[in-house]
Amino acid sequence: MKFTINRHVFLKHLSDVQRAITSKTTIPVLTGVKLALTTNELVLTGSDASISIEKIISSDIKENELDIIQTGSIVLPARFFGEIIRKLSGKDVQITLLENNKVEIVSDKSVFTINGIDAELYPIISNIDIEENQTISIASFLFKNVLSQTIFAASTSENRPILTGIHLVVENGQLITTATDSHRMSRRIILLPSISKDISYQCTIPAKSLVELSRILSDEEDVKMTVSDNKVLFTTENLYFYSRLVEGIYPDVSRLLKNQYETTFKVESSIFLQSVERASILSTEGKNDIVTLTLNKNSFISSESAEIGYVEEELDMLSFEGKPMKISFNPNYMKDALKAFQNQKIEINLIEEGKPFTLKLDEENDYFVQLITPIRTRN
Amino acid sequence: MKFTINRHVFLKHLSDVQRAITSKTTIPVLTGVKLALTTNELVLTGSDASISIEKIISSDIKENELDIIQTGSIVLPARFFGEIIRKLSGKDVQITLLENNKVEIVSDKSVFTINGIDAELYPIISNIDIEENQTISIASFLFKNVLSQTIFAASTSENRPILTGIHLVVENGQLITTATDSHRMSRRIILLPSISKDISYQCTIPAKSLVELSRILSDEEDVKMTVSDNKVLFTTENLYFYSRLVEGIYPDVSRLLKNQYETTFKVESSIFLQSVERASILSTEGKNDIVTLTLNKNSFISSESAEIGYVEEELDMLSFEGKPMKISFNPNYMKDALKAFQNQKIEINLIEEGKPFTLKLDEENDYFVQLITPIRTRN
Incomplete structure (x- = not known):
């Protein structure tokens, strides 16, 4: 050589x-x-x-x-x-x-x-037969965006290995990408207009693999995905990226998403994020990492640490509908979710205190939705 | 309040x-x-x-x-x-x-x-009497530069506490700044034209204190230094920075600096640095972190690791005088020294194999000089 x-x-x-x-x-x-x-x-x-x-x-x-x-x-x-x-x-x-x-x-x-x-x-990297009718192609910049909006919600614990993966479903000309650690969930749906509606498959790919793939893909190219029994192959012009799949059945999270809500409010995601970040300065020191949102026409966010002190601030909402409610949540989950929306108007829907609530893009309906399970508190 | x-x-x-x-x-x-x-x-x-x-x-x-x-x-x-x-x-x-x-x-x-x-x-931060005749003033950007060229050579081990400090001497209208960890030494001298030649004092300040001071000082202002028995005070318009002094007698390093050399060569510090960085890829894996410089009309740098391999490359010198020599050194000391010269022509002087050698700025003579003790090897 x-x-x-x-x-x-x-x-x-x-x-x-x-x-x-x-x-x-x-x-x-x-x-x-x-x-x-x-x-x-x-x-x-x-x-x-x-x-x-x-x-x-x-x-x-x-x-x-x-x-x-x-x-x-x-x-x-x-x-x-x-x-x-x-x-x-x-x-x-x-x-x-x-x-x-x-x-x-x-x-x-x-x-x-x-x-x-x-x-x-050196071990042989076994090939996957690339069957055209089971291969989808997608713009890399879009796929990377989808991954960045979901990967953070995957579990990092090996207690339930299936939750360390990202679940991808191709059906009806759509790609449905889901991640959950059982406390929160993120789901992003994109249309694949150039793909036959007959193509239908699903798989769960380790989140770690997709993090590495995201780092390698350049924004300008398209990436092809082919799935076999226990492996997935992503290809671009000069790249072959193989990953093992996570074995097991991915939980059906869509049943968690309801259409009826008691309370709905709209807010700028960045304003909400900054409030939660301030509140979590104190909460992260306490035994329980909890931030409380008291929802009403005049809503406020609060948090406390016995040692350091107390914070309370008004939340500037764009609109509010429904009955007053008070929910407590892990600020880290809320920060991750709000960051994924970048700087946009979002809608937050609540069923009742203690039940999971959803965050979604105001305009796009259910194409990007996140769900967070609140923390039950004594008061 | x-x-x-x-x-x-x-x-x-x-x-x-x-x-x-x-x-x-x-x-x-x-x-x-x-x-x-x-x-x-x-x-x-x-x-x-x-x-x-x-x-x-x-x-x-x-x-x-x-x-x-x-x-x-x-x-x-x-x-x-x-x-x-x-x-x-x-x-x-x-x-x-x-x-x-x-x-x-x-x-x-x-x-x-x-x-x-x-x-x-809160404890009382006791004041130092600022006596004008024992206070020197120096441009912050210059003082920060002096510190960055010396601090790295101070010891980080508490075995000899005095060597964890930077030694400052004010005498004859000069500031002499020295750091050494006993394996290498860096000394920088600057003229203080506005200072009376009668002002004369010395002190050893913990390197850590001077690192923090460097980070706070802005380039635009002057800093004043006043020394008391066990404390030093640096002031600018809106800053009071106190540090304890290191107790003990700082070693006399000037006796290490000779005027007679067997071998002298000149080199671009950046070219030498890059060679040493490449050579140290292999040396840092070996038991002894050693890089060897074989000096002659055609000089070369080499290093080896039994596990990984061997590297040898020619060193582009600007000039060479004296007898051929072979010296081995810790590449980390050499990298630190060469970085301090930034991108300049330097002169390296050697007395004999095994004896400390010096690096200095070609033009400025002894105003900035560094000394490195070589490693004795079997061959």
Whole structure:
């Protein structure tokens, strides 16, 4: 194996692939990045057994400045290799496989000789058959937006592994994305106009995988998603991103969403957020992290800590309808939910004190809805 | 005590004072910030017993928008109070001392009521008599620059407490600033043209204190320094910064600096730095963190790790004089030293293998000099 390549291009792809690589793995070869050079492309692979990322660098694309001198493959220690490539000073880098799995890296006046591992020892990243009729395509910027509005609501505890995943349902030309940790839930629906209504499937993908995918996808491209029995594959022009699926049946959260409410109010999400942030300065110190919202024509938010003090402030609502109510909630859930709406007018609907309440975008109805279970208090 | 003040002005001063306040103190009242309001100014005080910071906010300065309604004083829990002031939404904030040391904080629609501590319980920050003939004045930007070029070389270990300080000597119209951890040393000399040559004193100030002082000083102003037996006071127009001194006799490092060298070379500090950074990718993994410089007409830098591999690269020197030499050093010391020179031509002088070598600015001679003790190796 011997090639030269533009160092910045190489570093970008290497950094993407490194997202899948962890030093915590029990399989030593997975701490490495695999380089496989064929007659027309260099494929970089990183994996932690749960996520696998492949980036394809083609010699046909001029900017890559990929000059293939001799094909071959090797696995290199990912952390050091990445750091070496980052700190080299040349515009290009030349990589040559020597004897005994040693690899020479040359750029400008630097010559590194590092120990690699035989590529035969690297596990095979099994492929998924991409059947066109079970594949959806979606603009990356939109998909990343959907993920950022739902991922935070997934569980981080392994008590119920299914809740550590994000549930994706494709049906009737829609993508329904749901996350819940059983205390709160976020659901976002988007239309997929270019997709046949016959395509119908669902899966639960680890939230961690989707966080990494979001970081790699660039806004300009489309991403394709294909699901098999136990794996999902996301592809763009030069990316293959595999993730295992979370096994189990995802709970049916839609039954929690009602259409009848006792109380409804509208508010600017950013104004509500700032109030909750102030109230939570005191609440986070108390034993129970609780903020209380007293709803009426004149509503107010309050919180207290026996040690530090008390805060109360008026909430500027855009409108209020229904009967007065008082609810207490975990301010962290409320902050996450309000941040996901960014800076918009939202509608909040309550059924009764103690029952879950929903937040949704004023205009778009149920296309983006969040649900929070309040905390029961003594008073 | 009752006053209103521009929230942003207040927050700026409060943040500066908070730099002295730690939650780790064994004296509970020191976790608080003291507010003392007289008829014409508000004084904020924070202290960890080692450092004390006072900021003075005068009602005479229009931008402060300080409206003094009733004088008085109180100590408030610094962390929460700071966070509250930061997160309030109003342009101004009103602070009122109620009964039982409770304090009301009002801004826009928010009302906080927090528990304070009687200001009588706050320790007295004893004053230093500012004698004009023992006080020097120096431009803050220059003093911060001097500190940034020396502080890194101070010891972080309490084995020899004196070395955790920065040694300042005022004599012959010069300020000589020195830091050493016994493995390396950095010394910077500046001229103080406006200072009488009769002023002469020296002291050792904890490096930590000077780090905090550097963060508070703004580039535009001058800072005055006055030293007493066990304390130093830095003042600017609205700042009093006290620090304890480090007791003991600072070692005489000037005897380490020689004038005769066997080998001298010049190099761009940034080029040398990048080489050392690359070499240290491998060395930091090995048992001994060692980088080797082989000096000759054609010099090269090398390092190795039995596990990962080997690196060797040519060093681009500007000039070389004297006999060939080979020295090994801790790359972290070398990186710190080279960073302090920023991006300049430097001269490196060596006496013999195994003996400390010096780095200095090509033009300015001994006004900025650093010394590093090499590591003795078997070969």
